[in-house]
Amino acid sequence: MPWPPRCGRLPAPDAAMTALVILPGLDGTSELLGDFVAEARRRFAQVTVVTYPRDRLASYAELEQLARQSLPQQRFVLLGESFSGPVAVSLAAQRPAGLAGLVLSTTFARNPVPALAPFATLARFAPAHRLPTAALRWSLLGRWSTPALETQLARTLRGIAPAVLRDRAASALRVDVSARLADIAVPTLYLRASHDRLMHRTAGATILAGIAGARCVELPGPHLLLQTAPAASTRAIADWLTTVG
Template identity: 30%
Template sequence: MFAAFASIMEREFDTLVITYPSNTPLTYTALELLVLESLPTDRPFVLLGESFSGPIAISLSARQLPRQAGLVLCSTFGSVPTIYLRAKHDWVVPGTASALVSSMHRDTRIIEIEAPHFLLQVAPEEVARHIRGFLKTLDGT
């Protein structure tokens, strides 16, 4: 599902896609634990949460993980992002979600991408370009 996006990011960054089990329904708490146990402990990392995974990335970020250098949210809902990638033609998450996130955190940078909901799948090059630019502004990545 994320092969094109991961392939683009892997050109410059160590990339890890954490997949959720497709045969067992899990709660947000169980998914958060699955992600936490999969994160690197030996190097800095940036969490990226798309859609349903946004709240999980936000919750993990609230823990102030020692090696986490940043947070990227794509077409999701929640608060406390550093950048928010918004799909201009999103039919799942309304544009008001990014406005709400921005109102909760003044330093949020909203980047609008001419695409539908699944940004990582339909606009991997453009999303990767914005994330690369963001990652290059962070210390320790």
């Protein structure tokens, strides 16, 4: 018998046989992800959006524990959007059973705006529900804004306790899970929006440099990429999944 024996590669994960677990943005709900979920259900065996408390403060560690309890028994891909990137990174670094891949969409592993770190405490007292619609539209949607998206965004934010939104914003300015990137052993895809006015490009660069073999796909769109380009985002994820093994 020849030594060493020849080892074949496992087949690439098939999206149609894989579940998708989504960790949402700052709102912590599925309300802004309807179109993306509808597209994803056409390609994945099961799609689950983990939701966070609307009226109770929860640290990143507590949200990580909540998300861990929602992981399926079958093979799955974990998607962390925006605010939830650090949660997804921490979970993937623990290498849970069944995890076949990690997708990080317009997100970060550490404070995406370092210059604002000294203001993290002040963020807890900011008037979360008083931001002008124009400011939200400019920073989150840009020229991809539509009346329907603006209405849905405003309605969703109104449904979250202001103290919760403020606390999450402050937590994002303090978090740093970059040391855990090297522990991630599954194929990883970073979705970058071409016109993200909220996330500095260094946020994605940090992730790509920290996770061995991580790939990046840039799609036309603003920070709310999954909301404005649901079909393109889903297609990018499914296509990537068929090429990794």
